[in-house]
Structures are given as structure tokens and as C-alpha cells.
Amino acid sequence: MSNDQKPTRRLRSQDWFDNPDHIDMTALYLERFMNYGVTPEELRAGKPIIGIAQSGSDLTPCNRVHVELVKRVRDGIRDAGGIPIEFPTHPIFENCKRPTAALDRNLAYLGLVEILYGYPLDGVVLTTGCDKTTPSALMAASTVDIPAIVLSGGPMLDGWHEGDLVGSGTVIWRMRRKLAAGEIDREEFLQAALDSAPSVGHCNTMGTASTMNALAEALGMSLTGCGAIPAAYRERGQMAYRTGKRAVELVFEDIKPSDILTRAAFLNAIRVNSAIGGSTNAQPHLAAMAKHAGVDLAPDDWQVHGFDIPLLANVQPAGAYLGERYHRAGGTPAIMWELLQAGKLDGNCRTVTGKSMAENVAGRETTDRDVIYPFQQPMKEKAGFLVLKGNLFDFAIMKTSVISQGFRERYLSEPGREGVFEGKAVVFDGSEDYHRRINDPDLAIDENTILVIRGAGPLGWPGSAEVVNMQPPDHLLKRGITSLPTIGDGRQSGTADSPSILNASPESAAGGGLAWLRSGDRIRIDFNEGLCNMLLPDDEIEHRKTEGLPPVPPDATPWQRIYRQTVTQLSDGAVIENAADFRQIARTLPRHNH
Secondary structure, eight states: OTOOOOOSSTTHHHHHSSSGGGHHHHHHHHHGGGGTTTTHHHHOOOOOEEEEEEEEEETGGGGTHHHHHHHHHHHHHHHTEEEEEEEEEEOOTTTOOOOHHHHHHHHHHHHHHHHHHHHOEEEEEEESTTTTTHHHHHHHHHHHOOEEEEEEOOOOHOOOOOOEETTTTTHHHHHHHHTTTSSOHHHHHHHHHHHOOOSSBSSSSSHHHHHHHHHHHTTTBOOOOTTTTTTTOOOOOHHHHHHHHHHHHHHTTTOHHHOOOHHHHHHHHHHHHHHHHOOOHHHHHOOOOOOOOOOOOOHHHHHHHHOOBOOOOOBBSSSSSSSSHHTTTHHHHHHHHHHHTOOOOOOOOBBBSSSSHHHHHHHOOSTTTBBBBBTTSSSSSSSSEEESSSSSSEEEEEEEEGHHHHHHHHOOOOOOTTTEEEEEEEEEEEHHHHHHTTTTTGGGOOTTTTEEEEEEEEETTTOOBBBBOOOOHHHHHOOOOOOEEEEESBOOTTTTTOOOOOEEESSSSGGGGGGGTTOOEEEEEEEEEEETEEOOHHHHHHHHHHOOOOOOOOSSSSHHHHHHHHOOOOTTOOOBBTTGGGSSSGGSSSOOOO
């Protein structure tokens, strides 16, 4: 593309920098950009001004690679005839933000909407990495609807500990069980965790970070192959350059998120999530992105369109390998190639490449069948999310790809009742209660116990916390029982290998059924019918409702109060209520400020 190419329509940035009807306003908008060396000729040339939404900082180590990557993004934008303008986004760091980074997704979304709408930007490069940076960016891009493209930062290099692959997050859950069983000491526990993080980048497992960046690609919002390139690889910088160039071309071609983010694209993402063994956090994030894109995505779509998809990616936590090997095996394009051949992917969907999804993944068959399995010979059949409902909740999901053979034999293989399990509930109000009492012998927790945690949803925590993947008490771990059935109204880490029933909606703090459950009650889980019920008569449940809801912590910050006052349930994406009323707002220019 020629550096001298001009758009065929008037760009929105020209209303700021080249507006003959408001020369006084043009002067005001221009003059302060001059103070760091930008020339008026650049801003008044009619070239696309491309924002770079910088999500990397010292507070977000998973995304910090973008501090350097944006140099190549800038090069690409310049070479394609655009003007780059970099700006920061609200930091989101999953590992470190208390009480949960889930609070920050909607806050980052709000901030990015205001920037993309209120400033002279014609297009944007969305830098992503850590879990919630991807959905917050795409939620905002859909709301404003200027040309946008995702550049993920990529996973860390593979971690190794004493000759074994150790994946970020996954190793912590595994070593926590060994520590509780007395097989390792605290220093060994810490060292194994530290060995799982050997380089720049986000989680090297198929946790939420890798999942969401894979799904950005499956939605058509990033260049083919972008999601899985390790952060430390040279190809990551090359992808940054090409993404910068393509951002300018998207403005020239007037390709916007609304042209790409269709229902068919979201159904593709659901299917890809099943095939890669993706995170359960994909459910609320995809629901949120769909809502802001104006796409009708129902909770049951996970069951209808995703459950029957097989597991194809042999990547932790559902498999054995990590991000480097997955990338070298072909990454998400190779997964989509398998789905396309099997008729399970809509290849007609538009993408930011300017080509269809089928064109993007043509010839992308893997050469490494240890990592990416053929569709007809998968790692596991029917590996999607099981959708459940009953008198405990109207909606919850369970990730079936992480159900181990031992778990299946213990709980789901009773002759004549395959797929059905009953057990005694032990209920915890928040993670503090769980950690304080899990080893209390008076609870009489055995292998037939169902661990339940509540007060962990968007309202209760607040923000929805990754606490549902509870481990058994120490005495069971020492017997080799490494997982129990668990249920909760919060989430669990995408790196966890726990077959939990989670994202329960409505949550207990909203009056969901978990609020009326008591320790000692019996619960029946029927995977065949998709049911999860407390075995209590209706009149007893009604009586318990008179006792009021379980208490939750008070608001600790102004944003926590605003969040609680506006947030919807996880089944709906935990979005800001009524925020989806604002869509494609860039079609109308904002008012002048003087």
C-alpha cells in the first residue's frame, strides 16, 4: 500500500485537525500536540490516526511485552501511511489484583470507550494478554465501532521443573495438593511455581489468557496465528509490525468490528473453545462481548453448539503440553482447520485480514499430531461445557474436558446410574471460610461430599472470584483423592484442572438457590439431564428464605459500589446493566469541547 494513499471518505480525526468550519477549534486541538514534536502537517494530512491501546506496564507483567512491541506496531502504522498515537489503558493483572481482577474488566471497558469515542482516532490496535484485557478491549471496540484489530502479547516460554513441563497456574494447583499431602515442603512448592514462569508473556497453559487470545483469533479480530506466538519469539515482533500495517488498511477499507462480530463468529468461538480445552471464563467473557456487539448469544448455546465438539489440543490443563509446542504445532489456525474440514466451523465469516475465515486457515493442517489431534481421532469426545440448571441455580457450567478417568469412575460410573451422583453438601461462605474450616474433622468430609462455595459471584465477592476449584481436605489428599465434586457461584482459574460446577447464576447474593443450601443437605447431580438439585421439599426452601441472604463484605471502594449497583449475573456476562444500549457510537461525532 502506498504511503501516499488517501481515504475515499472524510475521516473522523479530520473533524478535530482539519475543520474549516471551526478553525478556532482546530487550532485548540492541534496546538498541544506540538509540544512533543508532532508537526501540524502530520495531523492535517488526512492520514488515518491509529490509536495504540497500551495495556502493558509494570503493574501488568503479563502484558509488559507490549512496552517494546508497540515500537514495531508504530513502524507498521507509519509504513502503511498512518499516524500512531499511543495511550494507556486501565491495568488488569489477574494474579495480583485484590479482591479480584474481575472488578477491573468493566472499568477498563468504560475507560477505553471514552478514549475511543472522545479522541481523534480513526482506528485502534488493541494490545491484549492477561485474561480480561482481551474482552474489555473487544467490548469497547464493539461499543464505539471504529476499525480495530487485536494484538496479543503471547504466552511465556515453556516452564521446566526437575525435567518436567510445568505450566503457569496448573503447577500451583498440582503442587498445592502435594504440599497438603506432605510430599513436598514450602520451598519446593515455591520453586516449582517460579520455574513455570521463565520469560515475558502471559500464562503458557491454555488458561484464560491463552483462551481469550485464541478466541479473538477465532472471532476474526486478530491476524491469523497471532494468538499463540510466544512473547519471546521474533515472530511476535513481526506480528506486531503486520498488525500495525493492517490497522491502517482497515481504516482505508472501512472494516469495523460490527462487520466481523456476528452470531456465526461467536458460535465459531464457542466451538474453538471446546476444541482447545479452553477456560470456563470464556463463557462470561464471550457473553459480554456478544452483548456489546449486539449479538444474541444465549447461555444454552454453549450446550447446543459446543458440547459435542471434541478436545483436539493436548495442552495443559486438559492435556500435557504448553504454549511453545502448541504454537509450533500450528496453534489455533490448525485447530480451526480441523473444525472446518469436519463442517464444524463457519468458514464464510469475515475477519480483519480482509479474507474469510476459510481462506485464513487454508493449508494450516498440523504436522504435530502429539499436540493437535485429528477431529476423527480426538483426545476426548464431547469436550465442551455442560450446561446445568435446577433449584440451586438457573444456569451453571462444567468443563468436561478436565474430567479425569479417576473422577469419572468414582462419581459418574455407578451401574445403572451412569452420569448421576448424589452427595452431602458442605457449604462455605467465601474463601476465608473455606481455608479456615476445610480441615475441620467435625465436617466429616469424605469422598462422597460435595464442596460448595457461595458469596463468590459478581455481587457477593464483589467481582466474581476464582475460588470454586477447592481442593479436598488434607486427610483425603494423603489417601490419593485429589478432587471432590465442587459447586460455586464464582469462577475458577482457567489454568485449573478441577471439574467444578461454576458460574452459578443467579448467585447466592442475588437470591439464587445456593443461598438456601445448608451443610448436610443432599445434592443430586444428573449430567444426563443437565440437572443439579438440592433434595429438599419446596416448603423447606421457602421457610429458609425467611432467614435472609448470607452476608457479604461491604463495599471497600467507590468503584465496588458502582460495580455492584450496575453488574448483571455471570450467565449474562457480568456486564454493566444497560451498557449495551450504547452501540456503534462513533457514527455520531462528539460535541466540541469549547
